[in-house]
Amino acid sequence: MGKKVALTGNEAAAHAIRQINPDVVAAFPITPSTPIPQNVAQFIADGKMDTELVTVESEHSAMSACVGAAAAGGRVMTATSANGYALMWEILYIASGSRLPIVMAVAARALSAPLNIHGDHSDIMGGRDTGWIQLVAENSQETYDNLIQAIKIAENKDVMTPALGAFDGFNISHAIEIWELEDDNKVKEFVGEYTPLYPLLNTKEPVTHGAWAPPDWYFEHKMNQLEGLLNAKDVVVKVGKEFGSAFGREYGLYEAYKMDDAEYVIVAMGSVCGTTKDVVDSLRENGVKAGLLKVRLFRPFPYKELADALSSAKAIAVLDRVSPAGAQGGALFTEIRSALYDANNRPPVINYTYGLGGRDTQPQHINSVYDKLKTIAETGKVDKQFDCLNLRGTWG
Template sequence: MSIRERLSGNEAIATAMRQIDPDVFAAFPITPSTEIPQYFAQYVADGKVGTEYVTVESEHSSMSTCIGAAAAGARAVTATSSAGLAFMYEVLYVAASSRLPITLACVNRTLTGPININNDHSDSMGARDAGWLQIYAENNQEAYDNYLQAMRISEHPSVRLPIMICQDGFITSHAVENILLEEDAAVKKFVGEYRPEHALVGRDHPLAVGPYDSCPFCMEHKVMQAEAMKNAKKVILDVAADFEKTFGRKYGFFEEYRMEDAEVALVLIGSTAGTAKACVEKLRAQGVKAGLVKIRVFRPFPMEELAQALKNVKAVAVMDKSEGYSGCGGPLFAETRSACYDLPDPPKMIDVVYGLAGRDCAVEDIEKVYRHLLRIMETGDVGPRYIHFGQRSNQQEVL
């Protein structure tokens, strides 16, 4: 039986961690993820978990501690945001290439600079090529549910890659919402125990991890890592299917909202989906065929599946909540546009970079984007393909 509760996103993640009882938690605070290690410290203090709680002196050391612990055969977790994730950058790659299934709760916050504590996705998007699986949540319930699925995906023998479970800082992490929690025993049973084949300790043979990988071998290892990322797609769907069977909530690579006959659609990530859904309903009531694709799994990127979801749409706005400084659009735009390249009749597509450093995005704002798409659809004129939206401007209307 599910348990009705009211929790913030951070407490939901901390609750999932308590229920799973990981072996090692490496903790270092940074806003807005700080509450996660704080809640967990209390679980440790109250004897509710058997976890070794290691209060490291930096995020670089928290990821390094997770690397050591995971190589020793333990389930290792941490939580961070923004500059904390950036400080881990070097060792994120080490964790992935060493094929260590570490779980990182990423509470998305804009990357410094300038320093700002509010939400956008620049931190985890900056780590998008690090070899980590990345799953994003719209709300507290999804953050919790994604966390329950994380370890089974990352620890799967055909994957063995670390995983980031992302949620939007403050918007999701600090907002208290209704949530359905699962019973401790049911969670433990669903997640299962971690018994890796190889480990530094407790095996018949010693293990050596982290070699100097010379030219005749290193590329092969990188290709194996790339294959593992591809393998993760099937595992993500298998775990989601079992999750639905066990707990009744359905997940996939992305959520399609009113996409069945959509002519104009948004593709976006995270909490803005809630706002966009309200806007879709408003427009649908006016006869506008509006739809929404909310990306849940960004790594591996569901390229073929997303193309199928968008193949009948006339005009698409990709909403990037991070600025990639590529000069031609954000990271979600690059992936989405590439995904649609093989379609016989791809939709017109623009990139709308929005919500940077916590800039608010309301239903009226989303509506402006849909109206812009309708104009594109009617005139056939796409106009500028890469625009920023929501910033103050001398012009009356940015869109």
């Protein structure tokens, strides 16, 4: 039986890794994810897991060691944040292009400059097109649950694609919450044994990994890779159901919070969804048809399912915890707005950037978004497509 524990998000990730007990963890410490490899090292020292921990000299080397170990045929995990994730960049593509089902915990953090170690989604949103599956958690429980499910999703024969389980730096990584730690054996049974497709260490069937693909081959390989990533969508649903049967918490592509008849809808990812749910609850008590669409799977992006889930909306605000960086809006906004282009119902969609570099987002800020949506729905006018939450000074 599982038990209730009061631990941080990083500890939730570390316990998931302990219970999965991968063959190899190669990691380099970086705030705010440092306690993950630190706890893993402690678990190994205490004899609670027998993973080979490779202490490398950088994140570039961490992901490179993961690629090597996964190509050899091992089940491999790691953890990182921010600039560490950025330093992994070229190897992230090599992991996904080589179809190695590495699973990584990312305590999402702002990227320098200016130097900032606090939470936002600059790292994972910057890496959204590296070919990895991206799951985003709202709290410690989901951080733990997502990493366990990510193993089964990534290693599915139709997928064979690396996956990351992201959770907000500090808001989740360093906050102590009460969550359910499942029984070691039950988790072990759930993730099962991993059978690699073409392990390098199988000398009876020699295989080459990392070979060159000239112009007459590369394109075909990239589209073959894309199919694996796209296959992850159905597998995420399947594994989410299996997880529900095993542990009582079922997961899908998204969470529709009070969305059945919702007219004013916020679309968001991560810890801000907890705050938004509280605001939705109080608005509902006052008869306001507010709802939240929490995106869980960002890559592959389930655009059709999300558009369907937004069918009752009269006005939508997408919250991005990243700068639009010159695009029409944040990464989630442009995806959602594009998804709605083919929908029968095409309500106004606005975008807010919030929480950059650990800036707090409080109920009053979320309330101001619902107020704005109400005005837009009533007047049919959008005066500002893009704005910022809790920024000093008026934007635009």
